[in-house]
Amino acid sequence: MTDRLVGQVSGYLPNIPLEVVSQGAEALVFKTKVHPYIEKPYLQNNSEYIIKFRPSKPYRHPKIDASITKNRTIGEVKFMAKLSKLGIKAPSVISADYKNGIIWMECLGSELPNGEVSSLKNWLWYLERNESEERCLADDVKLACNKVGELIGKLHMNDMIHGDLTSSNILLQNGEPMLIDFGLSSYSGLPEDKAVDLYVLERAILSTHSVFSDKYNQWLLEGYEAGHKSSEFGKKGNKKLVETIRKLEDVRLRGRKRSMLG
Amino acid sequence: MTVDLDKYAKPGKGYYIALGLEGSANKLGVGVIKHNLGQLSTTNRAEVLSNIRDTYITPPGEGFLPRDTARHHRNWVVRVIKKALIEAKIKGTDIDCICFTQGPGMGAPLQSVVVAARTLAQLWDLPLVGVNHCVGHIEMGREITGADNPVVLYVSGGNTQVIAYSKQRYRIFGETLDIAIGNCLDRFARTLKIPNEPAPGYNIEQMAKKGKHLVNLPYTVKGMDLSMSGILAHVEGLAKDMFGKQNKKLVDVESGEPITAEDLCFSLQEILFSMLVEITERAIAHVNSNQVLIVGGVGSNERLQEMMKLMIQDRKNGQIYATDERFCIDNGIMIAHAGLLGYRTGQTNELWNTICTQRFRTDEVFVKWRDD
Amino acid sequence: MSYTTINFPQFPQYTVFVSLFQGVEKDTLNTVKQELIAGNEDYDFCFLNTAHLISLEQLYSSIHRAILNFESGNMRAKTLNTEIIFNLSPVNKIMEALKSFGVDEKTPNLVAVKVFKSEELDSNTIIQVNNNLVNLLKVEECQNLKITDELLYKLVDIAKFKKTYKLNDAKISDIDSQGQLTRLAIADSLLRGL
Numbered sequence: 001m002t003d004r005l006v007g008q009v010s011g012y013l014p015n016i017p018l019e020v021v022s023q024g025a026e027a028l029v030f031k032t033k034v035h036p037y038i039e040k041p042y043l044q045n046n047s048e049y050i051i052k053f054r055p056s057k058p059y060r061h062p063k064i065d066a067s068i069t070k071n072r073t074i075g076e077v078k079f080m081a082k083l084s085k086l087g088i089k090a091p092s093v094i095s096a097d098y099k100n101g102i103i104w105m106e107c108l109g110s111e112l113p114n115g116e117v118s119s120l121k122n123w124l125w126y127l128e129r130n131e132s133e134e135r136c137l138a139d140d141v142k143l144a145c146n147k148v149g150e151l152i153g154k155l156h157m158n159d160m161i162h163g164d165l166t167s168s169n170i171l172l173q174n175g176e177p178m179l180i181d182f183g184l185s186s187y188s189g190l191p192e193d194k195a196v197d198l199y200v201l202e203r204a205i206l207s208t209h210s211v212f213s214d215k216y217n218q219w220l221l222e223g224y225e226a227g228h229k230s231s232e233f234g235k236k237g238n239k240k241l242v243e244t245i246r247k248l249e250d251v252r253l254r255g256r257k258r259s260m261l262g
Numbered sequence: 263m264t265v266d267l268d269k270y271a272k273p274g275k276g277y278y279i280a281l282g283l284e285g286s287a288n289k290l291g292v293g294v295i296k297h298n299l300g301q302l303s304t305t306n307r308a309e310v311l312s313n314i315r316d317t318y319i320t321p322p323g324e325g326f327l328p329r330d331t332a333r334h335h336r337n338w339v340v341r342v343i344k345k346a347l348i349e350a351k352i353k354g355t356d357i358d359c360i361c362f363t364q365g366p367g368m369g370a371p372l373q374s375v376v377v378a379a380r381t382l383a384q385l386w387d388l389p390l391v392g393v394n395h396c397v398g399h400i401e402m403g404r405e406i407t408g409a410d411n412p413v414v415l416y417v418s419g420g421n422t423q424v425i426a427y428s429k430q431r432y433r434i435f436g437e438t439l440d441i442a443i444g445n446c447l448d449r450f451a452r453t454l455k456i457p458n459e460p461a462p463g464y465n466i467e468q469m470a471k472k473g474k475h476l477v478n479l480p481y482t483v484k485g486m487d488l489s490m491s492g493i494l495a496h497v498e499g500l501a502k503d504m505f506g507k508q509n510k511k512l513v514d515v516e517s518g519e520p521i522t523a524e525d526l527c528f529s530l531q532e533i534l535f536s537m538l539v540e541i542t543e544r545a546i547a548h549v550n551s552n553q554v555l556i557v558g559g560v561g562s563n564e565r566l567q568e569m570m571k572l573m574i575q576d577r578k579n580g581q582i583y584a585t586d587e588r589f590c591i592d593n594g595i596m597i598a599h600a601g602l603l604g605y606r607t608g609q610t611n612e613l614w615n616t617i618c619t620q621r622f623r624t625d626e627v628f629v630k631w632r633d634d
Numbered sequence: 635m636s637y638t639t640i641n642f643p644q645f646p647q648y649t650v651f652v653s654l655f656q657g658v659e660k661d662t663l664n665t666v667k668q669e670l671i672a673g674n675e676d677y678d679f680c681f682l683n684t685a686h687l688i689s690l691e692q693l694y695s696s697i698h699r700a701i702l703n704f705e706s707g708n709m710r711a712k713t714l715n716t717e718i719i720f721n722l723s724p725v726n727k728i729m730e731a732l733k734s735f736g737v738d739e740k741t742p743n744l745v746a747v748k749v750f751k752s753e754e755l756d757s758n759t760i761i762q763v764n765n766n767l768v769n770l771l772k773v774e775e776c777q778n779l780k781i782t783d784e785l786l787y788k789l790v791d792i793a794k795f796k797k798t799y800k801l802n803d804a805k806i807s808d809i810d811s812q813g814q815l816t817r818l819a820i821a822d823s824l825l826r827g828l
Contacts (some may be wrong), residue, residue, distance in 0.1 A: 005576060015643050023577065025544035034643050037698035038691050040811030059539050062534045063476050074828050081821035084814075087805030092817045094456035095698065096824050099708070165487045166548065184483065196439065200485035207426070207433040208548065254439070 009053045012100045021117070026072070026183060027101075028053045034093050034215065036104055043092060043106045050091065052076075054101030055181070069101040072183040075110070079160065079182035086158060088151070089178045102188065108178055109171040120148065120177070121167035124209050124216070136212055145219035146226065148177045153227020155212060156197070156244065157237060159189045165201035166206055191240070195247035198224070202252075265633050267606040268299050278358045278606065279311070281382070282598025286367025286395050287336045288318040290327040292342045294350035294357075297602055308405050310603075311350035313588060313595040314342050322457045325448065332370035336371045339378045346594065354386040361601025364392030365622030366469030367420065372618035376627030380616060384396055389610035391601040395592075396421060396624040399557040400432055401603060402596035407583035408556045411634065415542045416624075417566070418558035418592070419463075422538070423624060424486060424545045430629045435488030435545040443534060444560050446490045450530060453498050454505070454523055461591075466527045467563050473528025475514040475521055481533060486544045487598065495528070497530050535566045535568025539573045546577065555583040562590040603631040635790035636780040637764045641752070645701050649752045652693070652782040653764055654684070655773050656789075657745045662772045663739045670737070672685065676770060679748045683741035685791040686722070686734055686798055689783050689816040696721035696823065697747060714749055724799050726827030734798050743789050744771065750805065771792075787812050797818070 005028060018030040030051040035041055040180050051082065058061075073096065083090040092102040109118045116122040120190045123144075127136045148170055155162060162169070163184030186193070201220065206213045228241035264580040271278070274607065278299045296312040302308055318334035320326050347353070362379035363372060383390045400414050414432070416426040423441045425434040430584055441449075444463060451462035457468070479496055482489040503510040503520070512521040542554055567584050574580035589596065607630040637653035669677040675725055687693055700717040703709045710718040710727055723731035737744065746767055779785060795815065796802050799822050806814050 013644060015813075023547065025540065027549040037642050037643060037694040041691050042689065042810065042816045055576075056538075057540075057573070058576070059569035060536045061476055064481070064532060064536055068481065074825075077821070078828065079827055080824055081818070084821065085801075085804045086818055087807070093824060095695065095702075097702065098828075099706075122820050131478070166485070168548065184485065194701065196484055196487075200487060203434070204486070204548075207428065207435050210429055210433065251439075 048107040050107045052103045076182040079185040120170040146223035149220040149223020150227035153224045156194045166204035191243040191247040194244045199251045280598040280602035282361040282594040284594045288590040290513040291315040291594035295598040312346045314346045328368045328370040332374040335374045359605045361391045365619040368536045392611045393601045398596035398600040401600040403557040409583040412553035412555035417560035436541040439489045440491040470527040470531045471526035477529040478486045479533045553581045559591045562587045679746040680718045682745040683738040684743040684789040724822040
């Protein structure tokens with residue numbers, strides 16, 4: 001990461017010690033031990049906080065840049081607020097500066113034995129690199145995938161679209177999955193949008209966890225189905241499930257069949 | 263460990279020569295490449311002996327139709343092959359294998375070129391090697407630029423993909439969910455009746471350089487995928503309002519100046535390329551890479567290259583690789599090069615197995631010549 | 635007599651004074667209201683009724699944001715005092731925010747907030763400021779209580795609070811409901827008008 005970006009964020013957050021956690025594509029993620037306004041907040045973890053910073057992108061036209069930064073930051077805060085209203089676990093917002101693309105939020109997840117944050121991606125990669133094939137396909141992996149699928153199902157039943165489902169945007173804490181990173185989120189009841197959301201995840205699993213992707217994707221879908229069949233949603237759940245899965249097959253086919261003619 | 267690339271070398275011969283034939287869209291390309299024995303490296307580069315191309319150009323406002331494009335290829339293929347052989351100073355008997363584009367692409371043009379490939383193979387009694395067009399672009403880009411494991415942005419008239427290598431396949435991380443970037447630009451060029459000579463995308467690029475007002479267009483990135491048909495419909499709507507019967511005048515909100523066709527080209531490029539750079543950056547972050555290679559016809563656009571460079575500068579040790587129009591735009595040499603890599607690891611196609619396919623996913627190819 | 639001062643790590647140049655008063659007379663509340671409108675400098679505080687204050691975190695969040703907006707020139711209200719009130723509100727209208735969160739004769743409990751430049755403040759001045767408030771509000775010293783989460787939770791009007799923040803359909807479990815309501819209120823006010 002370049003000094004330009006660190007300089008930018010320190011300018012917006014004077015006196016806040018920042019430790020870089022990761023440089024994603026559109027955002028820098030920092031950790032800090034400082035809460036912006038209170039020592040003991042009502043949060044699960046009140047010793048560390050996450051600061052997510054969407055730096056301005058020099059490659060974009062300034063107008064496009066300003067509007068994307070602002071809209072995504074707002075979109076993300078909105079989505080997190082809506083999730084907590086629904087009682088779905090996600091990081092809580094502490095403070096936000098929309099113009100400068102800064103969100104201060106709760107720090108969730110734990111550490112893997114190799115020191116990395118417990119995202120689904122890191123965990124699966126850790127297993128794949130250090131353990132046997134049986135371990136990579138063990139019951140707890142299946143259960144985690146099922147739960148992730150269930151969580152996405154719950155999201156979709158509330159007409160919420162994550163927009164960027166990948167294994168790195170899923171955090172595991174004590175075996176319970178949580179979603180993060182809602183910059184591309186949107187709201188839609190259309191089966192098409194839900195199917196694309198699922199397709200994006202399916203492809204991400206395929207490209208990131210190629211060896212066991214078939215199993216992982218199958219377990220995710222099983223969980224997704226279970227999520228819809230939860231008693232909470234009644235008969236409506238099954239109907240929506242059927243629609244979305246049918247659409248998913250269309251979307252998959254579109255991907256494979258696309259010819260050069262456009 | 264590296265793959266042994268010389269298991270299939272002819273005894274006593276210190277090099278390989280391959281002829282490559284490409285005709286998946288409106289460019290007919292023939293190239294001759296030479297590899298010396300041993301691993302390809304900075305000291306043992308592939309050698310381009312010739313790289314000839316002939317483009318089928320249609321009048322402004324018209325796209326190229328499969329039937330007419332195929333006719334163009336049939337008419338020119340013999341002459342272009344001859345020219346390539348003469349320039350390379352080789353005879354048919356010097357060649358080790360004939361490589362051809364097996365897909366993806368337009369059916370009829372692909373067919374017309376594979377007929378030429380089969381004929382040559384039987385004439386000179388040489389093996390045939392079918393090549394995936396996208397893999398051709400990637401391998402040629404890697405060879406020319408020296409990028410060893412880059413995230414590849416493949417942008418052309420028919421394809422828009424973000425690709426990264428993993429476990430002997432070029433995996434597609436992101437791609438268009440509807441139309442390809444080149445197709446989107448070409449279609450807009452047709453709407454504006456911009457000439458197709460030398461290329462519609464090139465002409466849009468030149469016009470965009472003169473544009474300065476940004477028109478509001480939708481921005482449609484979906485994860486690592488993107489969608490462009492909505493943007494095209496939107497900008498075409500604006501163009502039709504401005505230049506159609508309605509003759510509506512649009513003005514820039516801030517300056518009060520009128521919006522021009524150049525401004526539309528500028529805005530379209532800015533929004534589409536922002537999306538492309540963004541999904542590329544997403545893939546880079548996702549696989550922890552720091553190299554980008556741009557391939558495909560649209561890859562020769564200077565604004566796209568500039569934006570990509572600005573993006574990669576903000577990443578640790580970021581490197582960008584791009585090739586010029588000789589290798590960016592469809593060509594025969596990339597087919598020869600990728601085909602030869604396949605040949606050196608034992609791939610040849612029997613005659614019955616040389617049928618072309620319009621649909622041929624990049625990740626269907628087993629990349630035997632890499633094992634990193 | 636009890637007041638609190640806070641400093642935000644981002645803004646060491648400011649010190650915030652917070653003091654809570656219980657059982658203020660209705661007449662006094664009316665006077666405060668009128669004097670605020672008249673712009674009497676003695677009343678230059680941000681006065682909040684406690685019916686909509688669930689926790690310190692919620693209150694501090696809005697003060698923090700007000701200072702942030704003040705510093706970056708993004709204030710919507712004319713004064714920092716009003717900006718603090720406005721930032722508590724989930725509704726994008728300043729008048730409505732004042733009505734819900736400002737002085738209200740139906741709520742006898744008041745929180746007074748004022749942002750000082752740190753360099754202009756020493757302990758004597760603060761005591762003076764607090765004493766003046768005790769006089770203005772015509773309360774006994776014993777009615778000036780230390781502001782804590784426990785006290786705020788006792789003084790909050792949950793029904794009103796939920797109505798203002800439109801939280802009647804939110805899923806709130808019994809454990810840590812003060813925390814959950816705090817989180818929801820902060821998020822709602824962060825999204826005011828968006």
